[in-house]
Amino acid sequence: MENITLTINGQCVTVKSGATVLEAAQAAGIYIPTLCHSPDLKPYGGCRVCVVEIESMRGLPTSCTTPAVAGMKVHTETEAVKKVRHTAVELLIADHPSDCLTCSKDQQCELQKVAAYLGIRETRLPKKAPSFSVDTSNPFFDLDRNKCILCARCTRTCSEITCIGAIDMANRGYSMKVATFGDGLLFDSICQSCGECVAHCPVGALAPKQSLPPTREVVSTCAYCGVGCSLILGVRDDKIVSVRGNPDGPANRGKLCVKGRYGIADFVHSPERLTSPLIKKNGRFEKATWEEAIELIAGKFSSYKPEELAVISSSRASNEDNYIAQKFARAVLHTNNVDNCARV
Ligand code: SF4
Ligand code: SF4
Ligand code: SF4
Structure with a gap:
């Protein structure tokens, strides 16, 4: 694929033809805020936060959906761009609860990050009261639609990555929401509980039931099946408190199924887990050393x-x-x- 060169904020940037303006900016280390974009998903252009100005092009296109073209002159921080981004994020904040301190996504929330980048310190718009009940039916994660910013990352993840299609966007205007088929509970839907939508939610709307920030992370491999997905285990006080897919894992590239994502910590720390060999003596299992167990088995094999x-x-x-x-x-x-x- 041929290379093309464009300028972004006066800087020459060379990318492979087919890249979007957003990808070109990211390749050059130029930050453009986004909320609905994920490199794992097809371009969507829903949140309008990544708008840019392009010379000789009308309006303010979304950089995530606009292909980079040779000779293009892009500006990412003009007054018009800042105004549109500011308004788009203010509208989201007006519709979003302010309980950040008790939200499990606090300090990892992309809405917080983008609002801070845009310098939004107060909201001019009246706040909307929470109107949705929280769906707590899934055993591993909750869906709080009051915190949802309608970016559709979860629904696109469920159809584009997981290929399940358990959730989709339903209704319009203030009634718009993430919904299952028939608008029932997640538990009653075809959801496989893989948690891939949770991993892609930029805010605390889809959040694991149990989550504590880890103090260190360890790369490991899921032992549940032969796929061998690479995991990043979050550890705190020598206990696993979080699991995420390793984006560098060749078998899974960051994705996990329900067993890998939610089934690891329980069995690793289960008091019922066998931690030493047992040898049956007089009808009862007794703890043994590995040497004793291997010697016993080797002796039986040779017979x-x-x-x-x-x-x-x-x-x-x-x-x-x-x-x-x-x-x-x-x-x-x-x-x-x-x-x-x-x-x-
Ligand atoms: S947990 Fe998996 S299957 Fe269920 S809604 Fe999320 S992405 Fe879809
Ligand atoms: S639940 Fe999260 S990922 Fe899904 S639309 Fe709402 S904010 Fe976006
Ligand atoms: S995460 Fe799921 S698919 Fe991957 S190795 Fe574990 S059990 Fe297998």
Whole structure:
């Protein structure tokens, strides 16, 4: 694909043809505020916050939907641009609760960030009272439509990324909202609880039920299935308090299913989890060391002929673990009786 060069705020920027004006600005380190844009989703142009002025083009186009063209002259901070952005964000704030201090998204909220960037310190418009009840039916996250800024990132995520289509935008004007088919509860919908919409919500409208900010993060791999999604575990006091998909994970590129996103902390910290081998003695399981357990198993293996042995590996284990399992069967037990549980 050929390169094109345009100027943004007087700076020459070269990008691949097909890039949008927003992508060109981001590539050059020029900040354009956005609320409905996500690099994971198709351009939408709904929030009108990323508008720019382009010489010899009428109006103020949204930079996220405007293709960059060679020779284009873009201005991102003119008075007209600032006025439109200011008004768009003021309208959102008028429709948004002011309980930021107790919101789980506080300090990670993109509306806070954009309002601060635009220097909005007070609202000229009257505040709208909360009018929606909160949908708490999903076991892992809540949907508070009073905090929703109608960016449609969640609904687009559910159809473009997850390909479920459990939610969509319904109604118009003040009644516009994120809704399930038939306007029922999330729990009663076809939602798979993957939480991908929660991960893409820029504000606290879709928020996990349990969330504490971590003090450090650790990269790990989900052990629930053979896809091997890369996780970023948020840790606080040696406990997992959050899980997010690793955008650099080659298998999942930041995405997770319900098990990886919401099913890790409970089993890692479960008091019922086996943390040492158990050997049955006199009809009762007793704790043993790994050496004792391995010696016992090795002794039992050697009492059978190779053709009497079989190894069943696991579709929930990693490729590497499955490789080792078949190697162990063939090279150590001298049997070709190897299978796995993928067909259950
Ligand atoms: S949790 Fe997943 S399936 Fe459910 S609404 Fe969100 S994106 Fe769609
Ligand atoms: S719930 Fe969040 S992601 Fe969905 S439209 Fe509202 S603000 Fe946007
Ligand atoms: S997050 Fe889901 S798909 Fe990914 S490895 Fe875990 S269980 Fe498999």
